[in-house]
Each structure stands twice: as C-alpha cells, then as structure tokens.
Amino acid sequence: MDQIKIGKFIAECRKNKNLTQAQLSEKLNVTDRAVSKWETGNAMPDSNIMLKLCSILGIDVNELLCGEMIDMEKKDEQLNDLIFQMATNEERYHKRLKHSSYMIIAISLIALISIITVISLLIPECGFQYFLIVVSVILFIIPCLIALKFKVETGYYECKNCQNMFVPNYKGIAVLMQTPTKKLLKCTKCGKWTWCKKLSKK
Ligand SMILES: [Zn+2]
Incomplete structure (x- = not known):
C-alpha cells in the first residue's frame, strides 16, 4: 500500500x-x-x-x-496482476519444496554413507554389524522416500467442485488416496474433498 x-x-x-x-x-x-x-x-x-x-x-x-479511480477495464487488469502475483508465489513455494526435497535426499545419503563407514570401521564383521547397517539403511531411506514423494507430487491440481487450481500443501501431499492422474484433496478455496485432476508437473 x-x-x-x-x-x-x-x-x-x-x-x-x-x-x-x-x-x-x-x-x-x-x-x-x-x-x-x-x-x-x-x-x-x-x-x-x-x-x-x-x-x-x-x-x-x-x-x-x-489510491486511484478504477475503471472496469482496469479492474480486470488489476485482477490479472493479482492472480499473476499469486501464481508466482505458488511457483516459488513449489521450487522451495523441490529444493528442500533434494536437500533431504542429499543429507540422508551423506549421513547413511558416513554411518556405514563408521560401523564397518568400529565393529568387527559379524551379525551385529550387518544388523546395524540394515537398521541405518532403513532409517535413512525413509526420509529419502518422503522427500521423493514431495518432489514427484508437487504440481497443480484442479478442484472438481469449483475448478480452483491449487498446489496441495504438505498435509495434502501426505494423503495417500490417489491415482496417477487424480488425488483426493481438500480444495483451498471451497474446502471440499474431491478427486482433483492433476494439471502439471514441473
Ligand atoms: Zn473447490
């Protein structure tokens, strides 16, 4: 303002x-x-x-x-500007989500490799060593899978009820009910749970 x-x-x-x-x-x-x-x-x-x-x-x-008179034509223009601004913000959120997924994957992999190295150096080769390695692999694969899921599933979805296009939030991404092209999501505008169509993957 x-x-x-x-x-x-x-x-x-x-x-x-x-x-x-x-x-x-x-x-x-x-x-x-x-x-x-x-x-x-x-x-x-x-x-x-x-x-x-x-x-x-x-x-x-x-x-x-x-701070100015708005005529109807300009009103449309200003609305478009506003929508464009919102879209840019979503784009940024999108990119952040993608970047943080890469970060999680990278950190988990580095941690996993270091832990396996430490385990094999400190503990003699035996069943217990294998057990520790398996546990650490499982522990670090989980965040990788979650991050991968974020990366794959960020995209625009269209609400079946009001045709609102939106990017699901973390909570929405975690919902498991989905097909390759549709996902059960709560619309950010009308608040209804519908099978939303996936529009893009960037
Ligand atoms: Zn809706």
Whole structure:
C-alpha cells in the first residue's frame, strides 16, 4: 500500500467534492489534523471510518486502498496482476519444496554413507554389524522416500467442485488416496474433498 499515493488521492477526491479539510473532518467526527495526516501520507484512516470516508468522497474502498479511480477495464487488469502475483508465489513455494526435497535426499545419503563407514570401521564383521547397517539403511531411506514423494507430487491440481487450481500443501501431499492422474484433496478455496485432476508437473 502506497500511503503517499492514497493521501494524494484523498486530497484530490476531497477537492472534487468542494470540501475543505475542516469540512471533511467535521463530517467524519475527526480532527482536521487527522485529515491532514492522511493526505500527507503520514497515517491511514481507521478502518471504522473508511467506509464513511469513501461514501463522502464517492469512491469505493478498493479505490481508496489503490489510491486511484478504477475503471472496469482496469479492474480486470488489476485482477490479472493479482492472480499473476499469486501464481508466482505458488511457483516459488513449489521450487522451495523441490529444493528442500533434494536437500533431504542429499543429507540422508551423506549421513547413511558416513554411518556405514563408521560401523564397518568400529565393529568387527559379524551379525551385529550387518544388523546395524540394515537398521541405518532403513532409517535413512525413509526420509529419502518422503522427500521423493514431495518432489514427484508437487504440481497443480484442479478442484472438481469449483475448478480452483491449487498446489496441495504438505498435509495434502501426505494423503495417500490417489491415482496417477487424480488425488483426493481438500480444495483451498471451497474446502471440499474431491478427486482433483492433476494439471502439471514441473
Ligand atoms: Zn473447490
């Protein structure tokens, strides 16, 4: 939020309505110092008077928060920007998930190799040594498998109910009910459990 832009916008709208700062503050039951603070970008109007301010200025809250008039065409554009921004964020989350999977696999493998080396150096070859090696392999294979599962299953899914596209969270990935193309997931938008179609794998 750009407070300076919002402030200038408030001042502009006030002047369009032929109001002085004092007149506007009187209508809102605030001091004219408060109005001047908003207009210089030093403070934001409290949320409880925002609606009243908007109705006096003849704008809607979105316009106030954007600091400009929004025409319908531009509204679509801004919505697209917002959706694009959200998609980029998901993409980033996606990449982080993938990177952390690689990290887990690498760390587990290094740990496994070092442990096996230590076991074979310290303990003479016998049944107990084999037992320890098997246990450590199992212990370190588990995180690898989990990480692999994360890596394979990150992707976009489409909700059957509302067609919302979303990336499942860790909890969603852990759900086991799935086919190669579909997965039982809780939609992030409508909150319903449906068999969601897998859309992409990146
Ligand atoms: Zn949904």
